Amino acid sequence: MTTGTHRSDALEAQWSRALHSLGRRVTRQRLAVLAAVEHSPHSTADDAAAAVRAELPHITVQSVYVVLADLTDAGLLRRIETPHSPARYETRVGDNHHHAVCTGCGRIEDVDCAVGHAPCLTPSWAPGSGRMTIQIAEVMYQGLCDDCRDIPAQSTDHSTDSPQKEHHER
Amino acid sequence: MTTGTHRSDALEAQWSRALHSLGRRVTRQRLAVLAAVEHSPHSTADDAAAAVRAELPHITVQSVYVVLADLTDAGLLRRIETPHSPARYETRVGDNHHHAVCTGCGRIEDVDCAVGHAPCLTPSWAPGSGRMTIQIAEVMYQGLCDDCRDIPAQSTDHSTDSPQKEHHER
DNA sequence: AGCCTTATTATGATTTATTCAAAATAAGTG
DNA sequence: CACTTATTTTGAATAAATCATAATAAGGCT
Numbered sequence A, B: 001m002t003t004g005t006h007r008s009d010a011l012e013a014q015w016s017r018a019l020h021s022l023g024r025r026v027t028r029q030r031l032a033v034l035a036a037v038e039h040s041p042h043s044t045a046d047d048a049a050a051a052v053r054a055e056l057p058h059i060t061v062q063s064v065y066v067v068l069a070d071l072t073d074a075g076l077l078r079r080i081e082t083p084h085s086p087a088r089y090e091t092r093v094g095d096n097h098h099h100a101v102c103t104g105c106g107r108i109e110d111v112d113c114a115v116g117h118a119p120c121l122t123p124s125w126a127p128g129s130g131r132m133t134i135q136i137a138e139v140m141y142q143g144l145c146d147d148c149r150d151i152p153a154q155s156t157d158h159s160t161d162s163p164q165k166e167h168h169e170r
Numbered sequence C: 001a002g003c004c005t006t007a008t009t010a011t012g013a014t015t016t017a018t019t020c021a022a023a024a025t026a027a028g029t030g
Numbered sequence D: 001c002a003c004t005t006a007t008t009t010t011g012a013a014t015a016a017a018t019c020a021t022a023a024t025a026a027g028g029c030t
Helices: A008-021 A026-038 A045-052 A059-076 A146-150 B010-022 B028-039 B045-053 B061-074 B146-150
Strands: A076-079 A088-090 A097-102 A108-112 A132-145 B077-079 B088-090 B098-102 B108-110 B134-147
Touching: A008 A026, A026 A045, A026 A059, A026 A132, A045 A059, A059 A076, A059 A088, A108 A132, A132 B098, A146 B010, A146 B134, B010 B028, B028 B045, B028 B061, B045 B088, B061 B077, B108 B134, B134 B146
Parallel strands: A097 A132, B098 B134
Antiparallel strands: A076 A088, A097 A108, A132 B134, B077 B088, B098 B108
16 A cells, blocks of 8 residues: 555546646645545535545544635635535536525536526626626526425424425535 | 604505515514615625614614514515625515626625526536426626726735735625 | 514524634655 | 745634524404
8 A cells, every 4th residue: 555546546646736737735635625525516614524534534624624715716626605505615617517406405416507608707787787897607596306396395394384485404 | 753754664664564464573673674675785684783773772683683584584585695705685586686796895786687587597407417496596796896997906915916816805 | 442362572692604823744845 | 855835733713693592562352
């Protein structure tokens, strides 16, 4: 085990090169965090920390926060803010894709840009609004996934509640 | 001052009716919160609490949280989650409009739906994703407003920082 | 008008998500 | 191998939001 290579070695090399060319140091924790997020996209900081601990048992959530923020800043990760949930991260950067979250179970799916590519960067402004130079457009779809539609009301207890109210998960 | 009416009385009556028909009680704090959010849209819970205190000096943020959550649940308010900022609320519900936030100053503008109306509810799915029944599509644009483009770097202090990094406001 | 039921609000504490400052560590350079 | 400095660790602090319980008041009823 001198070389200590498991996991996708190709990706690791790729990330190392990327970090290097960005003038950033290549560290175990950065590679581990990248691998964790690559392996399970849309991870929260906690998720990532748990995954990383398999390799670096002593890492703390705070360190993971620092690494995540830095990698996001460097452009190697993308941060997603889903409603009623901590921030999530993914390695798929650069392409203009969006997300759909199921209001039933909270699962998140990737969605290709609805309009094509650039068009969603040219919004039609509401009357009276000042114009902006749009740089990114994040679309967040919300709905019910097929699985959750099969189980109409597996809820715990709402007596007179209408079936289609708020769902919090997690 | 027996009638105690100031502020937009018409709106207040409208909200009262809405609450009533939803089987919910009409309370001072609900009306005050609605008025506060109506007056300055995209308010945070803190903003709303501050505004409401002009009328109900003893109200606490926690109560405002409860009221906001309940009104959102009732469909009288809409909750917006902007990146790097607490949740915000607005009274404009029902229409399918989106938001643009300036990465410079954090100001938020309303944006009419880019695609028209319904189309943004029919996303093109990424390969391998399970389908979902989309209910709402929130689009979050990010960019620089004209004001912030005029002042390229009025920042406090970033020495070697590139001008286009993270901005936190509030 | 006044009482009563129950939704709503207040209170105080608690949890969760995230950030910060300072000390310890380790990448990469010469 | 030594040295500089980015990065990580550590421990504490803050911000945002939620929860359980007690107090209050809305609106139906008589």
